[in-house]
Amino acid sequence: xxxxxxxxxxxxxxxxxxxxxxxxxxxxxxxxxxxxxxxxxxxxxxxxxxxxxxxxxxxxxxxxxxxxxxxxxxxxxxxxxxxxxxxxxxxxxxxxxxxxxxxxxxxxxxxxxxxxxxxxxxxxxxxxxxxxxxxxxxxxxxxxxxxxxxxxxxxxxxxxxxxxxxxxxxxxxxxxxxxxxxxxxxxxxxxxxxxxxxxxxxxxxxxxxxxxxxxxx
Numbered sequence: 650x651x652x653x654x655x656x657x658x659x660x661x662x663x664x665x666x667x668x669x670x671x672x673x674x675x676x677x678x679x680x681x682x683x684x685x686x687x688x689x690x691x692x693x694x695x696x697x698x699x700x701x702x703x704x705x706x707x708x709x710x711x712x713x714x715x716x717x718x719x720x721x722x723x724x725x726x727x728x729x730x731x732x733x734x735x736x737x738x739x740x741x742x743x744x745x746x747x748x749x750x751x752x753x754x755x756x757x758x759x760x761x762x763x764x765x766x767x768x769x770x771x772x773x774x775x776x777x778x779x780x781x782x783x784x785x786x787x788x789x790x791x792x793x794x795x796x797x798x799x800x801x802x803x804x805x806x807x808x809x810x811x812x813x814x815x816x817x818x819x820x821x822x823x824x825x826x827x828x829x830x831x832x833x834x835x836x837x838x839x840x841x842x843x844x845x846x847x848x849x850x851x852x853x854x855x856x857x858x859x860x861x862x863x864x865x866x
Contacts, residue, residue: 675700677710691773695739702738709734740780743772750784758787760848779813788818794831797841803832807841822858 673684673696682700684693703709709731712723723731744750749770756762760778767777775793782791795808808830814822831837842849854866 673697673700675703677704680704689773691767691771691776694771695743695773695776698739698742699735701742702735703731706731706734706738740776743776744770744780747784749777749780753781753784754786758789779811782813782815785815786817788815788821790814790818790825792825792827792837794841797843800832803834805838805841805843806830806832822856 673682675682682697682704684696684700686693688696749766752766752769753762756765763777763781764774766772766781767774770777772780778791778793782789791813792809793811793813795810797805797807800806809827812825812827814825827837828835831841836854839852840849840854855863856866857863
């Protein structure tokens with residue numbers, strides 16, 4: 650009985666965790682999109698468009714209706730593909746295809762550009778940063794870190810969340826090889842704002858390109 654109870658508790662915990670991660674749902678039968686209204690409005694915009702992608706991407710909407718009628722489910726691979734497609738749909742619509750990139754190109758290069766444009770397009774700072782780099786014609790990258798944690802040994806530590814590289818950056822430097830965490834001994838530490846600051850001061854970073862030349866950025 651004890652093992653059965655422990656198994657039940659673990660199963661309930663996993664289900665609860667999975668439900669908490671669901672931020673949006675497209676109800677095929679009712680033709681309605683439901684989103685978590687506790688998340689930031691800018692994130693809600695992306696969620697709505699993501700779920701709209703499931704509805705308006707032809708092969709997805711047809712398959713979802715068929716699945717609901719016959720009580721089947723998608724395979725993990727197909728589900729992942731559908732999620733990626735819905736993300737692309739949401740990104741294209743949210744940033745009005747190339748309009749965001751055009752407006753960014755008309756401004757001086759800098760981190761404040763996507764932050765300002767995020768408000769005009771109703772997008773989150775995170776999504777805007779990625780879009781800014783993804784479509785940028787300059788060699789640039791954005792490194793997204795998790796919130797800083799206090800580390801007894803190293804003072805601070807921040808986990809690597811995501812890296813987005815512009816096409817020209819990839820062509821010149823290839824993929825960035827970064828550690829899973831950034832701490833005070835890392836060359837990136839000086840770029841992590843601390844003590845309540847929203848931004849750090851501009852700095853330089855030395856990288857080796859594909860030709861073996863060290864470039865100061």
